[in-house]
Structures are given as structure tokens and as C-alpha cells.
Amino acid sequence: MTDFQSLGLSDNLLHAVAENGYDAPTPIQLKAIPLVLEGRDLMGLAQTGTGKTAAFGLPLIDRLLDEDKRAQPKGTRALILAPTRELVNQIAKSLISFLKKTPLRVTSVVGGVSINGQIKRLSKGTDILVATPGRLLDLVDRRAVDLGTATYLVLDEADQMLDLGFIHALRRISGLVKQDRQTLLFSATMPKQINELAQSYLNEPVRVEVAPAGRTADKITQYVHFMDQKAKGDFLLEQLQSKPDGMSLVFCRTKHGAERLMRKLSQSGVAAGSIHGNKSQGQRDRAIRDLREGKINVLVATDVAARGIDIPGVSHVYNFELPEVAEAYVHRIGRTARAGAEGEAVALCAPEEIGLFRQIEKLIGIDITIASGDVPPMSAATGRSKRGGNNRNGKPAGKKPFRKGAASGDNDNRANSRQQRRRRPNNRKSAA
Incomplete structure (x- = not known):
């Protein structure tokens, strides 16, 4: 057929x-x-x-x-x-x-x-x-x-x-x-x-x-840059300024982190917008529309934009912070190379994220090309690390169990934590 x-x-x-x-x-x-x-x-x-x-x-x-x-x-x-x-x-x-x-x-x-x-x-x-x-x-x-x-x-x-x-x-x-x-x-x-x-x-x-679960699109070229967390902002800015005509998505873990990064980029002359759970629906729709129409060329987002969002022409996806759940990486970089096009996925990996990085490579079944920096040893992400890395015995920590809302990276669903419901006992308005 x-x-x-x-x-x-x-x-x-x-x-x-x-x-x-x-x-x-x-x-x-x-x-x-x-x-x-x-x-x-x-x-x-x-x-x-x-x-x-x-x-x-x-x-x-x-x-x-x-x-x-x-x-x-x-x-x-x-x-x-x-x-x-x-x-x-x-x-x-x-x-x-x-x-x-x-x-x-x-x-x-x-x-x-x-x-x-x-x-x-x-x-x-x-x-x-x-x-x-x-x-x-x-x-x-x-x-x-x-x-x-x-x-x-x-x-x-x-x-x-x-x-x-x-x-x-x-x-x-x-x-x-x-x-x-x-x-x-x-x-x-x-x-x-x-x-x-x-x-x-x-x-x-x-x-x-039709493809092994976790496999990434064939036309996505993937790179990783190893660096300290504090160096990521300036590095990303340099990358974006070198591609003024490109259309890029930048992923962060948290809503506040995404907003801070967007403001840093905007203050440096990059036409950037943001999308996350603290934005109203109108603001989120407007940010996506602005990217589609070329009013901005960089959209900074949490994982609320990692699934199913189809924006033609996205040439680069930057993982400013690696996701806590490895599968989210597949969805994030899937925003580029859509409908047969080609695209690049660039990960910025700090020493404390090496455990998360290894989990991603294991899931997708390939070794991501190292573009710059030295690979930090697994000991760099010891049990002190908040995310990923090694456990107290020095052995690689496995995937964290699914947390409520973990895959979304954005508290966008009414079925999230009881703690949030206690904070807003009178709020009947769903944020989903």
C-alpha cells in the first residue's frame, strides 16, 4: 500500500x-x-x-x-x-x-x-x-x-x-x-x-x-557541549547571535528559569519569547504565533512545549538544561526536523547533569557527538547532586521514578500535587 x-x-x-x-x-x-x-x-x-x-x-x-x-x-x-x-x-x-x-x-x-x-x-x-x-x-x-x-x-x-x-x-x-x-x-x-x-x-x-521506542528522528544531528552551569547563558547567547536568521527552541527545567533566560536573551538583543505554566493561555498562544510569523526567532520553554507542538521551520533545539526524565529529551528535540526537514539538537551539559546525559544516551541508543568540553567523570555527579548522577555507593543512579507532573515540566494539570491544592483551596480554575 x-x-x-x-x-x-x-x-x-x-x-x-x-x-x-x-x-x-x-x-x-x-x-x-x-x-x-x-x-x-x-x-x-x-x-x-x-x-x-x-x-x-x-x-x-x-x-x-x-x-x-x-x-x-x-x-x-x-x-x-x-x-x-x-x-x-x-x-x-x-x-x-x-x-x-x-x-x-x-x-x-x-x-x-x-x-x-x-x-x-x-x-x-x-x-x-x-x-x-x-x-x-x-x-x-x-x-x-x-x-x-x-x-x-x-x-x-x-x-x-x-x-x-x-x-x-x-x-x-x-x-x-x-x-x-x-x-x-x-x-x-x-x-x-x-x-x-x-x-x-x-x-x-x-x-x-514503526520505530524503536525512544529513537530520535534520523535527520536530527545531535551535539553536546560540556561546561559549567554558569557558563551556559553566555554560550547560548553566542550560539543564537551567530544564527540571526534561524528559528530556535530552548528548553529549561523550570518556569522561573525559562523566564529568567528569556529576559537575559532579550536584554542582549535576541528576539525571544517564553512559554511555561505561569503564562496565560493568551500569552502562550501569542508566543507560538510570534515564532511562526517570525516576530521572534527564539522561544524559551519548559516541557509544556516538548510534546506535539508543530512549528514548521525550527532549525535548532537547545537543551539549556537536560530533562529529569530521559524520554522528554526525545520529545524536545522532535520539535525540529519535522515533515522530512533537517535540524540540529544541541545539549548543554553541566558536570552535575552527567547522570542525566548518560540516561539519555542509553535510551536513544547512540553516542551523542561531543562538540566541545571534556566529559566529566560520573563522580562529578555524586549523591550530592539533586538530579541524576551516582548514588551513595558510587554506582550510576537509575532513572528516577515518575513523579507527579514530572514529564510535563510544568504544573499544568489539575491532577498534580496535593500540596498545590492546599495552597489554593478556593481555586476551581483548571490550569490544564
């Missing part, structure tokens, strides 16, 4: 696919679409940027059109969950592009914006609801949406959705959706412990894997 016609999609949908400029299906689309059309539960694993949204979106739309039904008031026929606001909005936008000349409606709900408008839109019902878990549960609690009408459940970026920071919300949502449903999980990585957990949500699933 070499084109969409051979996959079993309807003529109306094939016309929409052609209008969107899709010439040939990607490997994940080739394997997943026929299985979804058959009604099978599916776990799809593929590198980021390979078309997972269309892999579940196209056959889902086809099945909804074939049923020829209407959504009930406050109801939805299909529910798609994603971990971040940006990914929800991107999925909804992609699906809408396939729905022209059809009666199907797509509604997206995320935190950070007025809930009243979302309640009004949901009152009429929707065929496809794309949501973050926190805001969705807010709407459920207000009886603004009935999930009992949904016969399809899709989890995008399933490894993060099944992380401990989401598991309680996911269990509740899963219990509200029809048990006689079709469930689809898609992700770029699927750690063993998350894979085992995912099985409880699927009924005799088919596993579709």
Missing part, C-alpha cells in the same frame, strides 16, 4: 486529505489506519513528527461519518485527551481541516480560558471533544458534559497521560466513558512500566510500532 486510497478511507475523506496536501501516508498511518477502521483497540508508537494525529484522526472521522448519527446535547461521540493546552489546540485544528463539507463538529476545552464559553458550546453536543484532563473534569463536575455517550477514547502522548500526575484523572474519565468503546493510545515513547499500565485500558490491543 503506497497511498491513502488503499487504506480503506471513504471518498469524501480522501478528497479532504488531498486538499490538505497529503501525498502519501507515513509508516504509522499505513499501519494504524486500517486497524482503526476495523474497530480494533490499538497502541501506536512512532517518532514524533511522523503524523500520529492523522493516524488516529482520519479513521476516527471516517467511522463517525459512517455511523450517520448526531451528538446528544452535552454529549460527545468521541473523546481525545492530550496532556497540554497547546497539543489539544493543535489536534483540534488538524481535525477541523479534514472536516470541511461534513456535518461533524470538533470542540476543544483547555484551562486558562473562560469556562463559561466552553459550557455554552458543549450544551449543543459535539462529535469530537479534544480536552486536557483537568478542564474536562471541571466541566464534568459542573454537569456541562456527559461522557457516557462517547464510544471512542483516544489518548495522545499516552506515556505522559498515564504518568502518575494524570493517572487518577484518567481513571475517573475512563470510568465515565462507555465501557463498550474503542480505545487508541498513541505516543513517541512507551516505558515498560507505563506500557504495562496501558494494557488495563485496552481490549485485546494491536501494537503498532
